[in-house]
Every structure is written in C-alpha cells, then in structure tokens.
Amino acid sequence: MSDTPPDRLSSDPNSRFHDAAALERGIGVRFNGEEKTNVEEYCVSEGWVRLPFGKSLDRRGNPMTVKVKGTVEPWFKDAAPEPPTP
Incomplete structure (x- = not known):
C-alpha cells in the first residue's frame, strides 16, 4: 500500500469506494484548513466531503449527510505496515 490516501474514500461498507485496509490505517482529513473527525466520505x-447532518437518520438507519465543497487534504495517521519477510 502506498503512503498516499485514495482519491475517494467512504466509511460506508456498502459503498464501492469503501477500502477497509485504508480505514484500518486511519485517515485524517483536513477540510478548508480545519481538521474534521466526522467525515463520512470524501x-x-x-x-467535497460528506458530513453528518445532526442526529438524523435515513430510512436504512444511516446518518443523513450533507455534501460540502472545498479543499480536501487527506493523510494516513499510521505508517504503512511492513511487508512480511520470507
């Protein structure tokens, strides 16, 4: 895995942009110069980023989100895992 986070990532396991390996490493997102901890997708x-909108849930029990446009800067919080040695 590279040290560059994916261009698009979702925390929803049903999304085609969900990447469990990247999420396991931990992703930090800076949006318009401010670190956000509640990003659902970017x-x-x-x-753009998708942020939860209050405590509202949709009919499937997922949080309602709002799409906000701006500058998105993701980074990995943890270092890349070491490859196994033979």
Whole structure:
C-alpha cells in the first residue's frame, strides 16, 4: 500500500469506494484548513466531503449527510505496515 490516501474514500461498507485496509490505517482529513473527525466520505479531485447532518437518520438507519465543497487534504495517521519477510 502506498503512503498516499485514495482519491475517494467512504466509511460506508456498502459503498464501492469503501477500502477497509485504508480505514484500518486511519485517515485524517483536513477540510478548508480545519481538521474534521466526522467525515463520512470524501473526494479530493472533485473537492467535497460528506458530513453528518445532526442526529438524523435515513430510512436504512444511516446518518443523513450533507455534501460540502472545498479543499480536501487527506493523510494516513499510521505508517504503512511492513511487508512480511520470507
């Protein structure tokens, strides 16, 4: 795995942009210069994040989200795992 986080990542396991290995390492997201800890999904190339909207839930029990545009800067919180030695 590289040291660059994916361009688009979702915390929802049903999303096609969900990457369990990347989420296991821990992802930090800075949005418009401010660190956010409640990001549900982000896209660097399109410049947006999805944030929960209050405590509201949709009919499937997932948090309601709002898409906000701006500058997105993700990073890995943990170092890359060492490859196994033979």
